[in-house]
Amino acid sequence: MRALPLLLALTAGCTYEEGMTIADLTGTVVLPEEAVTRTFQKQDGTEETLTDPRLIGPVYLGLFSGVQDGLKSYTHPLMGPMFQPGVPGDTYPYAGTTVGDLPFPCFESLVCKVSSGRYTDFDNMVDWFTDVIETPIVDAYGDEVDTGDYVRQTCYDLMHYTTDEEVRLTATTDRNEDGVIDLKDLDFVQGNDGKFYADFTIWQTQYVDGFTLWGWMDAPSEVSHMFSTCDPSQGYQESTYSSDFAGGMQYPDLLNSPSLYISSGDWVVSSGGTHTYSSPDDHPEIHLDFLVTE
Amino acid sequence: MRAVQLSAVVLGLGLLASCDYSGDWLFAGAVEGVPGVVHLGDLTPVQINTFSDIAEAVVYGEVGPTGTAEVGGVTFTFQGNGGSVCLWVDPEIATWNTAVAETAPLRRWTWPDNVFDDGDLDISAGLAVYYTGSPGEKIGSFEVRYTDALGETVPIELNECSMIGFRGQDGAHAGRGTPEYCTLSATLPGVSYMVLLENWSPPLDDSRLGYGVLLAEGDCNVLKATAGVHEECLIQGEAIDPSAPDAPGPWTGLSSVPVLPGAAAFEAAYCDAGVKMRDWCEEEDLTNACALPLCEDSAEGVDCRTVKCFCGDPTDMPNGGSF
Numbered sequence: 001m002r003a004l005p006l007l008l009a010l011t012a013g014c015t016y017e018e019g020m021t022i023a024d025l026t027g028t029v030v031l032p033e034e035a036v037t038r039t040f041q042k043q044d045g046t047e048e049t050l051t052d053p054r055l056i057g058p059v060y061l062g063l064f065s066g067v068q069d070g071l072k073s074y075t076h077p078l079m080g081p082m083f084q085p086g087v088p089g090d091t092y093p094y095a096g097t098t099v100g101d102l103p104f105p106c107f108e109s110l111v112c113k114v115s116s117g118r119y120t121d122f123d124n125m126v127d128w129f130t131d132v133i134e135t136p137i138v139d140a141y142g143d144e145v146d147t148g149d150y151v152r153q154t155c156y157d158l159m160h161y162t163t164d165e166e167v168r169l170t171a172t173t174d175r176n177e178d179g180v181i182d183l184k185d186l187d188f189v190q191g192n193d194g195k196f197y198a199d200f201t202i203w204q205t206q207y208v209d210g211f212t213l214w215g216w217m218d219a220p221s222e223v224s225h226m227f228s229t230c231d232p233s234q235g236y237q238e239s240t241y242s243s244d245f246a247g248g249m250q251y252p253d254l255l256n257s258p259s260l261y262i263s264s265g266d267w268v269v270s271s272g273g274t275h276t277y278s279s280p281d282d283h284p285e286i287h288l289d290f291l292v293t294e
Numbered sequence: 295m296r297a298v299q300l301s302a303v304v305l306g307l308g309l310l311a312s313c314d315y316s317g318d319w320l321f322a323g324a325v326e327g328v329p330g331v332v333h334l335g336d337l338t339p340v341q342i343n344t345f346s347d348i349a350e351a352v353v354y355g356e357v358g359p360t361g362t363a364e365v366g367g368v369t370f371t372f373q374g375n376g377g378s379v380c381l382w383v384d385p386e387i388a389t390w391n392t393a394v395a396e397t398a399p400l401r402r403w404t405w406p407d408n409v410f411d412d413g414d415l416d417i418s419a420g421l422a423v424y425y426t427g428s429p430g431e432k433i434g435s436f437e438v439r440y441t442d443a444l445g446e447t448v449p450i451e452l453n454e455c456s457m458i459g460f461r462g463q464d465g466a467h468a469g470r471g472t473p474e475y476c477t478l479s480a481t482l483p484g485v486s487y488m489v490l491l492e493n494w495s496p497p498l499d500d501s502r503l504g505y506g507v508l509l510a511e512g513d514c515n516v517l518k519a520t521a522g523v524h525e526e527c528l529i530q531g532e533a534i535d536p537s538a539p540d541a542p543g544p545w546t547g548l549s550s551v552p553v554l555p556g557a558a559a560f561e562a563a564y565c566d567a568g569v570k571m572r573d574w575c576e577e578e579d580l581t582n583a584c585a586l587p588l589c590e591d592s593a594e595g596v597d598c599r600t601v602k603c604f605c606g607d608p609t610d611m612p613n614g615g616s617f
Contacts (some may be wrong), residue, residue, distance in 0.1 A: 056362075065442035065444045065446065066442075066443040066444070068572065078443050080440045080442070080448065080450070081440060081450075090442070090450075092442055092448045094446075131378040178420065204336060208444060208446060210444050
C-alpha cells in the first residue's frame with residue numbers, strides 16, 4: 001500500500017497552475033461638461049444651448065498593449081503591422097466594454113440614434129427627438145409619435161416584451177435608491193464639479209500586467225443624430241406588416257480599428273487620461289478629455 | 295519490493311510514458327512513389343474565354359499521405375498580375391448522392407456516396423512571403439505571429455482565400471470532397487503568391503488523392519458564369535488511374551491525364567442534366583454487381599468484380615432519412 005501515495009503523487013502531477021488571472025476590472029469614466037453640451041439651431045431661428053445626458057453616445061473602453069500620441073490627431077492605441085495600404089493596423093485589444101449600447105430602438109426612424117442608459121423614460125425620449133433636436137420619431141405608417149406610451153407599446157408589440165427592463169431603452173433601476181427614477185439613475189450622473197461620471201466593469205478579463213485602458217465617446221452626428229459606430233444595416237431584423245428594417249448594431253471591429261469610426265465631435269481619452277494597470281484591483285478614473293476636431 | 299508495489303510503480307511509469315507518443319499509427323501510411331507534400335512550381339494564370347478553354351488549362355496530379363501525423367498537401371506559386379485571380383480545385387470525381395444531386399434531389403438518400411473516392415483538399419492562399427511551410431518539404435500556413443508592446447504573442451491569419459460558408463460565415467471550407475474556389479482580388483503585380491491545397495482527407499481505399507486545379511485570370515464568379523455548368527463539372531477528369539506509368543503526375547490538360555476507366559462516363563452522366571443518376575446507378579449495379587468487393591480487395595475464394603463502381607455499394611445504403 002506504500003505505493004499508493006506514489007500513484008496519487010503521480011496523478012497530482014497532472015494538475016497545474018495555469019497562471020491566468022481572471023478578474024472583473026472596475027472603474028469610473030469621466031466626461032467633461034463640454035462633452036455633454038451642444039448648441040442647437042432651432043427651426044424658429046433661435047439658438048438653444050443644452051447640457052443634457054441624452055447627448056452622450058455609447059462609450060467604448062478597451063484594454064491595449066499601450067497608447068501613443070502622433071499616430072492620429074488624438075491619442076490612439078498602439079497598432080500591429082499594416083498589411084494593406086490605407087488600412088490601419090489592428091490594435092489587438094485584450095478586452096473591452098461599453099457604457100451604454102445600442103438596443104433595438106423599435107422605430108426605423110430611431111435606428112442608430114439611441115443609446116441605452118440615457119433616457120429616464122419614454123416621454124423623455126419623445127421630448128428629446130420632438131422638442132430638442134426637432135426630428136420627431138415617426139412610426140411605421142409615417143405618423144409622428146407624440147407619446148412615450150406609444151413608444152413603449154410599439155416595443156412591447158414588436159419584441160413581445162412585457163416590461164421596460166426588457167426593452168432597455170430607458171432607466172428602470174433606482175440606482176441611488178432615493179425612491180424615484182430620474183437623472184441620477186442614468187449611466188452618467190453629473191457631479192458637483194459639472195463633470196459626468198459613470199461606473200464601468202470589464203467582466204471576466206484575463207489580466208495582463210501593464211495593459212492600458214483607453215476609450216472614446218461616440219457623439220451623435222449634428223446632422224443625422226446617428227452614431228458612427230452603429231451599422232444601420234445589421235442588428236435585429238424587424239419584418240412585421242409595414243415594419244421592415246434592421247435595428248442597427250455596433251460594428252464588430254470598433255476596438256480593433258477605432259480610427260475608422262472616431263470622427264469630429266467625439267471625445268477621446270488623451271495620453272494623460274489613460275490608465276496603465278499595475279494590479280487587477282486598480283479602480284481607475286479615466287477621463288474622456290480630448291475633443292476630436294478633424 | 296513486493297509484487298503489488300512493483301506493479302503499482304510500473305503502472306505509474308506506464309501512465310507517464312503513455313504521454314509520449316506521436317500518434318502516427320492513427321494516420322494513413324505513406325504510399326510509395328506518391329509524396330505527401332508536393333510543390334507544382336510556379337504556375338501562370340490562364341485566360342478562360344469559354345468552357346472549352348478550361349479542360350486543357352487544368353493541372354492534374356496525385357498526392358498521398360505524409361505517413362506521419364503531419365499534414366500534407368500540394369502547393370504552387372504564381373505571380374500577381376494586378377488583377378483578380380481565381381483559384382479552383384476539385385479533389386473528387388463527383389461529390390454526390392441523390393440527396394444533394396443536381397438532378398432529382400431527394401430529401402432522403404437513395405444511394406450512398408462512394409467513400410472510396412472521397413478525398414478532400416482545402417484551399418488557402420496568400421502572399422508567398424507569409425507562408426510558413428517549405429514547398430515540397432513541409433506544409434505550413436499563412437499564420438504569422440506578432441508580438442505586441444507587452445511581449446504578448448498575437449497570431450495573425452493572412453490567408454487571403456476567403457470562402458463563405460453555408461451560414462454565411464467567412465473562413466469556411468467546402469465539405470466532403472466538394473470543389474473549392476476563391477478569388478484573390480487585386481493581386482500585386484510581380485509579387486509572388488503561394489497557394490496551399492491541404493490534404494484534409496485522403497481516400498479510404500488507396501490513400502492516393504487525385505485532383506485537378508485551375509489557376510485562371512479574373513473572378514471565380516465570372517468563371518462560373520462562363521462555364522455555365524455545375525461546380526462539380528467545371529473541372530473533369532480528376533479520377534486519375536493510379537496504375538498509369540507516369541502517375542502521380544503532374545499533368546497539364548485533360549487530354550494528357552490518365553483517367554480511371556469508367557470515370558469519364560460516370561462524370562459525363564453526372565454532368566448531364568438529362569440523365570437521372572438513380573437510373574444510371576441502378577444500371578451500373580446490374581451491369582457490374584457493385585455489391586461484390588473489388589477483386590483487389592477481396593479475400594481468396596470470395597466472388598468479386600473486376601470493374602470499379604462509381605455509385606458506391608448499393609448494399610451499404612443508410613435507412614431512409616438517416617445520415
